[in-house]
Amino acid sequence: MERKAWAEPYRIKMVEPLRMLSREEREQKLSEAGYNTFLLRSEDVYIDLLTDSGTNAMSDYQWAGMMLGDEAYAGSRNFYYLEANMQKYYGYKYLVPTHQGRGAEHLISRILIKPGDFIPGNMYFTTTRQHQELAGGTFVDVIIDEAHDPASTHPFKGNVDLDKLESLIKKVGAEKVPYVSLAATVNMAGGQPVSMENVRAVRELTARYGIRVILDATRAVENAFFIKEREPGYQHKTIAEILKEFCSYTDGCTMSGKKDLLVNIGGFLAVNDEEIFQQARNLVVVYEGLHTYGGLAGRDLEAMARGMEEAVQEDYIRHRVLQVRYLGEKLQQHGVPIVVPIGGHAVFLDAKRFLPHIPQDRFPAQTLAAAIYADSGVRSMERGIVSAGRDPKTGDHRYPKLELVRLTIPRRVYTNAHMDVVAESVAAVYQEREKLSGLRMVYEPTYLRFFQARFEPLAS
Numbered sequence: 001m002e003r004k005a006w007a008e009p010y011r012i013k014m015v016e017p018l019r020m021l022s023r024e025e026r027e028q029k030l031s032e033a034g035y036n037t038f039l040l041r042s043e044d045v046y047i048d049l050l051t052d053s054g055t056n057a058m059s060d061y062q063w064a065g066m067m068l069g070d071e072a073y074a075g076s077r078n079f080y081y082l083e084a085n086m087q088k089y090y091g092y093k094y095l096v097p098t099h100q101g102r103g104a105e106h107l108i109s110r111i112l113i114k115p116g117d118f119i120p121g122n123m124y125f126t127t128t129r130q131h132q133e134l135a136g137g138t139f140v141d142v143i144i145d146e147a148h149d150p151a152s153t154h155p156f157k158g159n160v161d162l163d164k165l166e167s168l169i170k171k172v173g174a175e176k177v178p179y180v181s182l183a184a185t186v187n188m189a190g191g192q193p194v195s196m197e198n199v200r201a202v203r204e205l206t207a208r209y210g211i212r213v214i215l216d217a218t219r220a221v222e223n224a225f226f227i228k229e230r231e232p233g234y235q236h237k238t239i240a241e242i243l244k245e246f247c248s249y250t251d252g253c254t255m256s257g258k259k260d261l262l263v264n265i266g267g268f269l270a271v272n273d274e275e276i277f278q279q280a281r282n283l284v285v286v287y288e289g290l291h292t293y294g295g296l297a298g299r300d301l302e303a304m305a306r307g308m309e310e311a312v313q314e315d316y317i318r319h320r321v322l323q324v325r326y327l328g329e330k331l332q333q334h335g336v337p338i339v340v341p342i343g344g345h346a347v348f349l350d351a352k353r354f355l356p357h358i359p360q361d362r363f364p365a366q367t368l369a370a371a372i373y374a375d376s377g378v379r380s381m382e383r384g385i386v387s388a389g390r391d392p393k394t395g396d397h398r399y400p401k402l403e404l405v406r407l408t409i410p411r412r413v414y415t416n417a418h419m420d421v422v423a424e425s426v427a428a429v430y431q432e433r434e435k436l437s438g439l440r441m442v443y444e445p446t447y448l449r450f451f452q453a454r455f456e457p458l459a460s
């Protein structure tokens with residue numbers, strides 16, 4: 001008999017009870033939170049799919065490592081273990097730990113970007129672009145067009161469009177392009193992967209112009225899974241081999257360990273160039289902490305080093321991506337419009353097709369995320385016009401083609417029964433979608449506005 005069933009590759013040793021509020025209570029909480037799911041209290045959330053960042057469940061092996069934290073100010077042994085594992089799995093020479101991903105983005109942006117520079121990348125990420133802009137650079141999107149089309153089934157929607165990249169270099173001159181900012185997978189495009197063929201081609205092109213490639217390796221293990229699944233020639237390679245080959249076409253990486261590396265806090269910058277390393281090692285003491293802890297406790301470094309070993313285990317990563325797919329396929333069965341192919345860390349609802357009657361400046365994705373919380377206490381995140389922010393030159397809203405709500409799956413935290421509940425709730429909101437009529441922004445912070453903006457419901 002053919003066996004199709006699959007299960008979580010772990011058993012549960014400790015549990016955290018969940019609490020569900022009544023519909024009236026949830027509506028009250030939503031109003032108090034200004035219809036922004038970032039402003040809800042965690043205790044008022046039933047199933048938390050806001051983010052996969054720092055929300056992972058650690059293993060007993062990682063917790064055991066926490067007890068071995070060497071909390072020396074300088075030269076903690078956990079740092080050296082992390083450094084050795086980074087070299088083993090990612091292949092870069094030098095490591096600078098940071099408290100999380102954006103700490104590393106800050107360092108590399110300050111070191112490499114001069115005012116007036118252009119930084120091409122495969123779609124923006126909010127914090128990455130913010131640091132590039134604060135350093136005086138301008139981000140330029142060079143992802144393939146398919147990435148902006150939620151219905152395109154291209155298997156590697158994270159790929160760089162080499163023509164777009166080369167025409168930018170020719171237009172502004174290679175000396176104004178300090179590096180290509182390459183993310184694998186691409187968060188804002190729906191967790192979409194980059195193929196090995198594409199990263200190799202990006203390497204060849206940039207080498208001709210003497211331009212670096214800095215990888216956002218936050219979800220590069222998930223990217224490696226897609227390469228193994230979809231790219232000819234990689235089916236028999238291990239995830240660890242694929243990851244290391246991928247990184248070998250780049251000059252360094254920023255890392256938010258809070259995702260792939262299965263921890264609750266941590267990150268790093270890794271580079272091959274000794275001079276950049278020296279500068280980063282010097283700057284980190286100003287902004288994060290000494291170069292052997294970067295704002296982290298020794299135990300956090302240990303947990304991240306151990307998470308790195310677990311992240312590349314085949315049964316773990318397969319289950320991880322298949323659980324996301326399980327939720328996506330359930331939603332498709334209910335006829336809910338989602339971004340395809342289903343990505344590595346989240347299912348993205350296509351709010352433009354879900355709520356076609358709400359114009360983009362009435363924040364359809366924000367409206368939808370609020371409605372899902374009101375329906376079931378499931379927390380998701382807006383990834384549309386609010387996240388895109390304003391153009392720093394014109395001050396106008398940026399109008400992204402993708403207006404999405406992200407249902408992000410924490411690693412090793414929820415079971416597929418939770419996914420069933422989520423799918424049913426989204427389907428119920430879909431059935432009643434005509435009742436929703438949009439929001440008005442009543443408070444807008446200057447930086448990364450989506451985190452703290454407040455809204456009020458609009459009458460239809």
Ligand SMILES: Cc1ncc(COP(=O)(O)O)c(C=O)c1O
Pocket residue numbers: 053100101102103125127128183187216218255256257258267
């Ligand atoms: C692709 C990507 N890059 C960078 C970051 C920044 O990492 P952190 O949240 O650890 O600062 C995140 C999440 O924030 C991310 O998803």
Ligand SMILES: N[C@@H](Cc1ccc(O)cc1)C(=O)O
Pocket residue numbers: 050051052053126127187256387408
């Ligand atoms: N990187 C995390 C946390 C985060 C969320 C939204 C952001 O725009 C920035 C950071 C995530 O993607 O969930």
